[in-house]
Amino acid sequence: MEPVVATKKDIRKIKPEKLQEFLIEAGEKPFRVKQVEEWLWKKSATSFAEMTNLSKATRELLEDNFTINALQVDEQQVSSDQTIKSMFRLHDRHLVEGVLIPTDSRMTACVSSQVGCSLACKFCATGYMDRKRNLDAAEIYDQVVLINQQAEENYQVPLSNIVYMGMGEPLLNYANVLQSIEHITSPKGLNMSPKRITVSTAGIAKMIKKLGDDQVKFNLALSLHAANDEKRNRIMAINESNNLEVLREALQYFYQKTRTRITFEYIVFYDFNDTLEDAKELWQFTKYVPSKVNLIEYNPIAEADFKNTEEDRLDQFARYLENRGVTVNVRRSRGKDIDAACGQLAIKQK
Structure with missing residues (x-):
């Protein structure tokens, strides 16, 4: 039987408070959510790699758990x-x-x-x-x-x-x-x-x-x-x-x-x-x-x-x-x- 592959949720569908909760649980600082939100909605980022004021580890954390379903x-x-x-x-x-x-x-x-x-x-x-x-x-x-x-x-x-x-x-x-x-x-x-x-x-x-x-x-x-x-x-x-x-x-x-x-x-x-x-x-x-x-x-x-x-x-x-x-x-x-x-x-x- 084929293993069920969990699809990653679009990060833009997650409420900021839920995203902040996830980031804090992962050991990130609370202000990270504002940085991510700014990349998503002000700078219109379509990939986590673009989020250059986040550490490589943080970008990888986001990449491993979420996606951006851009048009x-x-x-x-x-x-x-x-x-x-x-x-x-x-x-x-x-x-x-x-x-x-x-x-x-x-x-x-x-x-x-x-x-x-x-x-x-x-x-x-x-x-x-x-x-x-x-x-x-x-x-x-x-x-x-x-x-x-x-x-x-x-x-x-x-x-x-x-x-x-x-x-x-x-x-x-x-x-x-x-x-x-x-x-x-x-x-x-x-x-x-x-x-x-x-x-x-x-x-x-x-x-x-x-x-x-x-x-x-x-x-x-x-x-x-x-x-x-x-x-x-x-x-x-x-x-x-x-x-x-x-x-x-x-x-x-x-x-x-x-x-x-x-x-x-x-x-x-x-x-x-x-x-x-x-x-x-x-x-x-x-x-x-x-x-x-x-x-x-x-x-x-x-x-x-x-x-x-x-x-x-x-x-x-x-x-x-x-x-x-x-x-x-x-x-x-x-x-x-x-x-x-x-x-x-x-x-x-x-």
């Missing part, structure tokens, strides 16, 4: 508009995708929170995949670190913004998403401002309320895409259990607790949600809570037959909202030619 870039594609899409390989061989979106004013990382997705939104390529598992906090953090390296190496500019808009529904991986943001924003971590982070949800009302209870400092975006229940049910099954009235109440609760303005994301589909009546419904929904609207160009996928709206319809739609005092941004697609644009992430290997 690897498996494939990388560069779009004609300089967007970079990366396929990241996880320690268990699963794959996720992340995107670097450079513009004149900002350098944005779009990161994933799950391997696949369980929500099956009709217009999203990831929604046609099965959800394999949640990403842990360190796997989300690693995407930010690696995409930031790409930004600095390719454009000599560090990341300015992070959006949780990649594969998966962030609020169905609540604890890991919030823990990853803690590592990204903490002075003991990457020290980014939470105001430069946006978490996007398809609309999980009870978790939106929990964000309010936790008084989070980052921004919240709701993937709305239709402001009446009949249409939203047709493209987003989640609306059947989290309808617009339930979401309205959750968003009002979130705003009451955090005072943070909501962003409504609205993909404008041709002949589906692009009429002035649709614009009126959206305008009425925006009145429930301080908000702004991102109108998003649709990016076609093989699995669905939606089309992007026509330019004049988009202009009329945006103008209708603006004339009624709504703050509107029209988001143009980035990275469409390498399937890196919004809704296109689906692990297509070259």
Whole structure:
């Protein structure tokens, strides 16, 4: 019979107090845990050999007992508009995708929170995949670190913004998403401002309320895409259990607790949600809570037959909202030619 080989635990999944306990029992000084944590979360070390202010014996102790399950870039594609899409390989061989979106004013990382997705939104390529598992906090953090390296190496500019808009529904991986943001924003971590982070949800009302209870400092975006229940049910099954009235109440609760303005994301589909009546419904929904609207160009996928709206319809739609005092941004697609644009992430290997 083959002997059972114990797999080493990822050191980044161990609470600092437990790690300190282990180190003290091994004869190390209590302050060692702070040094190790700094290497892991501030300096983003991917091996114990990098921890050069620890003795060789201490590094060997860590090596013998733990591992660092760091992400690897498996494939990388560069779009004609300089967007970079990366396929990241996880320690268990699963794959996720992340995107670097450079513009004149900002350098944005779009990161994933799950391997696949369980929500099956009709217009999203990831929604046609099965959800394999949640990403842990360190796997989300690693995407930010690696995409930031790409930004600095390719454009000599560090990341300015992070959006949780990649594969998966962030609020169905609540604890890991919030823990990853803690590592990204903490002075003991990457020290980014939470105001430069946006978490996007398809609309999980009870978790939106929990964000309010936790008084989070980052921004919240709701993937709305239709402001009446009949249409939203047709493209987003989640609306059947989290309808617009339930979401309205959750968003009002979130705003009451955090005072943070909501962003409504609205993909404008041709002949589906692009009429002035649709614009009126959206305008009425925006009145429930301080908000702004991102109108998003649709990016076609093989699995669905939606089309992007026509330019004049988009202009009329945006103008209708603006004339009624709504703050509107029209988001143009980035990275469409390498399937890196919004809704296109689906692990297509070259």
